[in-house]
Amino acid sequence: MSENIYSKTITSRRSFIEGLAAIGGISLALAGMDALGLGIESEYSTPPNISGGNGKKIVILGAGLAGLTAAYEMSKAGYDCKVIETRSFAGGRCQTARKGFKYTDLMGYSQTCEFDEGHYLNNGPWRIPYHHHSTLYYTKKFNVPLQLFNNDNDNSFVYFEGGTGPLAGKPLRKGKVAADVRGYTSEILAKASKSGALNLPFSAADKDRFIAYLIGEGWLNADTLSYEGTNGRGYEVDPGPGINPGPGIPSKPYAMSDLLGSKAWSVLQSVSDYEQQRVMFQPIGGMDQIAKGFVKNLGDLIQYSTSVKKIAQDANGVSVSWIDGNGVKGVTTADYCICTIPISVLNGIDLQVSPAFKEAMLKVAYAPVNKIGLQMSNRFWEDKYRIYGGHVYNDIPGIRTISLPSYGFQGEKGVLLGYYSFGGEAAKISAKSPADRAAFALEGGQKIFPEYKSSFENSFSFCWHLDKDNLGGWAVWSEEARKEAYPKLCDPDGRIYLAGEHLTYLGGWQAGAIESAWQQIEKIHKRVKA
Amino acid sequence: MSENIYSKTITSRRSFIEGLAAIGGISLALAGMDALGLGIESEYSTPPNISGGNGKKIVILGAGLAGLTAAYEMSKAGYDCKVIETRSFAGGRCQTARKGFKYTDLMGYSQTCEFDEGHYLNNGPWRIPYHHHSTLYYTKKFNVPLQLFNNDNDNSFVYFEGGTGPLAGKPLRKGKVAADVRGYTSEILAKASKSGALNLPFSAADKDRFIAYLIGEGWLNADTLSYEGTNGRGYEVDPGPGINPGPGIPSKPYAMSDLLGSKAWSVLQSVSDYEQQRVMFQPIGGMDQIAKGFVKNLGDLIQYSTSVKKIAQDANGVSVSWIDGNGVKGVTTADYCICTIPISVLNGIDLQVSPAFKEAMLKVAYAPVNKIGLQMSNRFWEDKYRIYGGHVYNDIPGIRTISLPSYGFQGEKGVLLGYYSFGGEAAKISAKSPADRAAFALEGGQKIFPEYKSSFENSFSFCWHLDKDNLGGWAVWSEEARKEAYPKLCDPDGRIYLAGEHLTYLGGWQAGAIESAWQQIEKIHKRVKA
Numbered sequence A, B: 001m002s003e004n005i006y007s008k009t010i011t012s013r014r015s016f017i018e019g020l021a022a023i024g025g026i027s028l029a030l031a032g033m034d035a036l037g038l039g040i041e042s043e044y045s046t047p048p049n050i051s052g053g054n055g056k057k058i059v060i061l062g063a064g065l066a067g068l069t070a071a072y073e074m075s076k077a078g079y080d081c082k083v084i085e086t087r088s089f090a091g092g093r094c095q096t097a098r099k100g101f102k103y104t105d106l107m108g109y110s111q112t113c114e115f116d117e118g119h120y121l122n123n124g125p126w127r128i129p130y131h132h133h134s135t136l137y138y139t140k141k142f143n144v145p146l147q148l149f150n151n152d153n154d155n156s157f158v159y160f161e162g163g164t165g166p167l168a169g170k171p172l173r174k175g176k177v178a179a180d181v182r183g184y185t186s187e188i189l190a191k192a193s194k195s196g197a198l199n200l201p202f203s204a205a206d207k208d209r210f211i212a213y214l215i216g217e218g219w220l221n222a223d224t225l226s227y228e229g230t231n232g233r234g235y236e237v238d239p240g241p242g243i244n245p246g247p248g249i250p251s252k253p254y255a256m257s258d259l260l261g262s263k264a265w266s267v268l269q270s271v272s273d274y275e276q277q278r279v280m281f282q283p284i285g286g287m288d289q290i291a292k293g294f295v296k297n298l299g300d301l302i303q304y305s306t307s308v309k310k311i312a313q314d315a316n317g318v319s320v321s322w323i324d325g326n327g328v329k330g331v332t333t334a335d336y337c338i339c340t341i342p343i344s345v346l347n348g349i350d351l352q353v354s355p356a357f358k359e360a361m362l363k364v365a366y367a368p369v370n371k372i373g374l375q376m377s378n379r380f381w382e383d384k385y386r387i388y389g390g391h392v393y394n395d396i397p398g399i400r401t402i403s404l405p406s407y408g409f410q411g412e413k414g415v416l417l418g419y420y421s422f423g424g425e426a427a428k429i430s431a432k433s434p435a436d437r438a439a440f441a442l443e444g445g446q447k448i449f450p451e452y453k454s455s456f457e458n459s460f461s462f463c464w465h466l467d468k469d470n471l472g473g474w475a476v477w478s479e480e481a482r483k484e485a486y487p488k489l490c491d492p493d494g495r496i497y498l499a500g501e502h503l504t505y506l507g508g509w510q511a512g513a514i515e516s517a518w519q520q521i522e523k524i525h526k527r528v529k530a
Helices: A002-011 A013-021 A025-035 A065-076 A133-141 A174-195 A204-217 A256-262 A288-296 A355-361 A423-430 A434-446 A479-483 A485-490 A510-529 B002-011 B013-020 B025-035 B065-076 B133-141 B174-195 B204-218 B256-262 B288-296 B355-361 B423-430 B434-446 B479-483 B485-490 B510-529
Strands: A057-061 A080-084 A102-104 A110-112 A146-150 A157-159 A235-237 A279-283 A306-314 A317-324 A329-334 A336-339 A369-376 A390-394 A401-404 A414-422 A456-463 A496-498 B057-061 B080-084 B102-104 B110-112 B146-150 B157-159 B235-237 B279-283 B306-314 B317-324 B329-334 B336-339 B369-376 B390-394 B401-404 B414-422 B456-463 B496-498
Touching (some): A057 A065, A057 A317, A065 A080, A065 A288, A080 A329, A133 A279, A146 B146, A157 A174, A174 B204, A204 B256, A256 B204, A306 A336, A336 A510, A355 A485, A369 A423, A369 A434, A414 A423, A414 A434, A423 A434, A479 A485, A496 A510, B057 B329, B065 B288, B065 B336, B065 B510, B080 B329, B133 B510, B306 B336, B355 B485, B369 B434, B414 B423, B414 B434, B423 B434, B423 B456, B434 B456
Parallel strands (some): A057 A336, A336 A496, B057 B080, B157 B390, B336 B496
Antiparallel strands (some): A102 A110, A306 A317, A317 A329, A369 A414, A401 A414, B102 B110, B146 B279, B306 B317, B317 B329, B369 B414, B369 B456, B390 B401
16 A cells, blocks of 8 residues: 555656645545535636626736636726736746746746757746646637647656565666566466456456456466466567568567566556546647746836735725835725735735634645756667656656656757656755756766766756745645635635635646636625626 | 447557457467568668669659658668659548549549538548657657647547437447446446455455555545545536535446446457557648648659659669550669559559569558548537537447647637548448548537437548548558468569558558558668669
């Protein structure tokens, strides 16, 4: 069990969050909601259909995807919107580092991205699931071209040092592991079913179908029901022309006990979990193309480089005090405020809400999250290892996921993701200097690819918990906080409405930010119209 | 077993070929080769390193990928090459129908492609595996930009009319089927392993790991070892913002006996077979970009629209008699001939080779293969069903595979592949007029997508067995022919060398054509240098 939970930790952020929130959290939360008499009615795939804002003033704090969505939809509906953004650009976590991107973190480390033209690192979100209708609604609306993101590559490596036996600590092709583990498993079950050793909960006809399924699933010898390897795991010598290499030489499967010892089986799943699919989307050229799509369609509503100092309200409206990049102070007043500032940051701002609301705000934690982009002088993972996109899952602490780019195939250079780590491991690595982070990433990757260090050119690293405007990658709710604090924060406090991924069950995803905004603007609109 | 073989028939062309050649053909062929003392030395990923052709004359028949490869590499090496091509364009089966593409088949049916700009149908090859080093060698060399091709989409449908029970004849999401069938299977095996009902060939420690693997693979409840569904199969109501929809509503798994009855399990495989991967490549804009890459780098060596009438040879050289599109006759002489004309067509040409060679030529069959592109006025499969690329496998005779485009995502229109069928089914459909083929395809697709017929705008269909210059999609070798006839045809007859996918174990793939050419030009070069 523990080994298995581990595999989900590294392959799924949702599971990571669930792990923190304790197993069963979601279903318990659901049960809790039922107990409260809260039904579930709808899911969101288009924005609320609102109009007639009649110039009511809305101040929106933060130009991340929640703020951009609110500003776009409410402006269109006739509201008078103003967005205050602390960064010098829009998008929030939807940001992309490319040549010239400058960044200083809370440790005081300054970096300027030196990637070659055409290469980039998505510091925040980097892939879009097909069922994030809301995100895809805007990529379609704003004509943001999408390309496929290879999220599960059977020809990529898995690498587990923590196993035992001859396969531990060796880069193994995921497809070979999948073919062999599932092949042997199908063999065991097919033989036991056939021999009658198992009492199957099926009719005799279903038993035959079940065995036929196992033969197909496991590429078994249909006569002997044995797994003897399969061409799907690759050849020792590839088939080719003439009589030499001609049919090629089949590869031999690994031994099952070696596979079980290796831990590599821990990456196998019947289907990807909900948040991931084998093939996902990425905007061509970087995730920030989505933010740019909003900005292009928004007009001049955003006041950049402006920090919010105080958010006050009374029976008639809200007033937001701020200071801009030149030290100029000001106050913006409005009828309502949509505050998308992460709660981690909002906790440090003078905010006029009820004590209960404030107390609820303290119940949400934020996840340490680390990423590093490593520019390589050549695409050795493609040229030598034939890995075109996908991830190298591994158990090297602080590394966990190495990801190969799903763009620029067969080009000269490439930027790969050198680590993607969460929690304590992320906190530890991020304490290093950018140069030391790169050195750490290179040590890890070198274990898997001998070409790693010698191909390295430059790096750009980003630690969300060290970002003063986010103080964490995404919100993490404990099961208890989901029940008590979360519903309170989903409701407005007076004229102040919170919005963002933190107020959804799509934590850390752009779809969460967008749909949260949709929900809150609908509430404001109803109130205005009431 | 029979059900299972069927699934491979529709999901794998290699299996289809192997099916025709009788089960075990490849391994038997390999055993046969070993018996003949033929070792296997190498696999091909780069062209032979040749130089010093010194103007020796080579006549190359056919400007498909085999002919183009031979012409490119031999010209570079100093040979004086001339290519004779029967079509008005280069590429052979590497061809793409787009607006204005005109075609008349052997039935006399003429079509002009009416797809909107930017949309196309690859009449022949349409996807590239990562291990086709030779094809990828040229896409890299000629800077042919590649994009990912979604070859296995869990969110796509499978549709089987031939099953029984409540799930038969219904479009089912492949991922739901995969999650449930593998989940229940893992449950059965995990419980039997835990209870000791099975004698596992493992140590106790391995047994624990095995159970941990099954929990992870099948998304089992770790306490009860039961499969209770998984979020990876999708939600009844998707999670979202606030408390409504909040955590969403999980979906309920299908019943195992319903799944077994449905036959949908027949599309499940531990890993894709060798020739397919979950994610593959396609050149951006159409497969013919590869042929165009060759042409751009080849200079003026190709004489188009010229049919070969006679291929003669003597001790000093070869002479090829031809007639061009204007009825002008001529003879081209050379030191050697590389003939890439499909043997199906070559059998009808006056060819001066030994009787044994001619007899061997009669031993290879060619596969009937059908494709149709259907332009739809909207991308309902994306907008409504959230299927972005991938295939809809089904058991509708003559349809079998409907494929959704992996380009132009979220655009207005789309061209989907309405059927991809082989053998007798293909022969039957192709006897219809183009309009009737479209009507047939629409009837089939309508069963799966209610929007199919009403969205249809125009079609373009291609039947390789009705193409006078190919007379079939690819070569099909019986096991016996592989042993006797095939090696003979791989050897030259005098000064005539055959080349093409038909002389490889990469039948029907561009890599076969390229690598066959590599092998034959190396033989010629050695002979010239001897």
